[in-house]
Amino acid sequence: MSTTNTTNHIGRKISRIRELRGMKQEALAIELGVSQQTVSNIEKSAAIEADLLAQVAEILGVTPEAIENFDEDKVLNIINNTFTSHDTSTLNAINIHPxxxxxxxxxxxxxxxxxxxxxxxxxxxxxxxxxxxxxxxx
Structure with missing residues (x-):
């Protein structure tokens, strides 16, 4: 099953990046100076204005281009390829022997x-x- 969106739905990408950052809609709303319902509507929108996208990107600590080009499959692929328990560096990080x-x-x-x-x-x-x-x- 693929989680790739066939359309460039900016709202879903903002939502997913926000979740990956561990931020709630309320926190994003406070930073933007809007209500939580407004953030919910932004995340339901397929496209948003460039200035709002820039504000959201700054709050999330990414660039607007990173939001536009966000692909969850690629992120998960990077995580899966870089964190394995078969790698000696991760084994040492997990099994600490002073x-x-x-x-x-x-x-x-x-x-x-x-x-x-x-x-x-x-x-x-x-x-x-x-x-x-x-x-x-x-």
Missing amino acids: TFNPLDKLIEAHEENKKLYERLLEAEKSKVEYLERLLKGE
């Missing part, structure tokens, strides 16, 4: 915090000594 001991990293962080605290304590002591000398008039 090359370090997390407890060692935790102990290192704790030791670093102790050193920082000691330096802060020394700085505070020197400040107190300086202020005491100022009060004594030295």
Whole structure:
């Protein structure tokens, strides 16, 4: 079954790009300064004015040409061809095996915090000594 539209229905393309971006009609309506019903009507339209298309494209983070040339089959094809669990790069991304001991990293962080605290304590002591000398008039 093909999801390709035989016509260049701009409204459907806007709807699909909006959905892929995880944006609701209400959010697009707020950005455009119109009602949600107006966005619904835009998405039902086969064609829209160039200036409105440019506004929608900017909000969706694409160019007007990207909306006009959008083809869901091509997008899905790219996703299917670039994300496979047989690829070693995706296997490494999915099956994370750290090359370090997390407890060692935790102990290192704790030791670093102790050193920082000691330096802060020394700085505070020197400040107190300086202020005491100022009060004594030295």
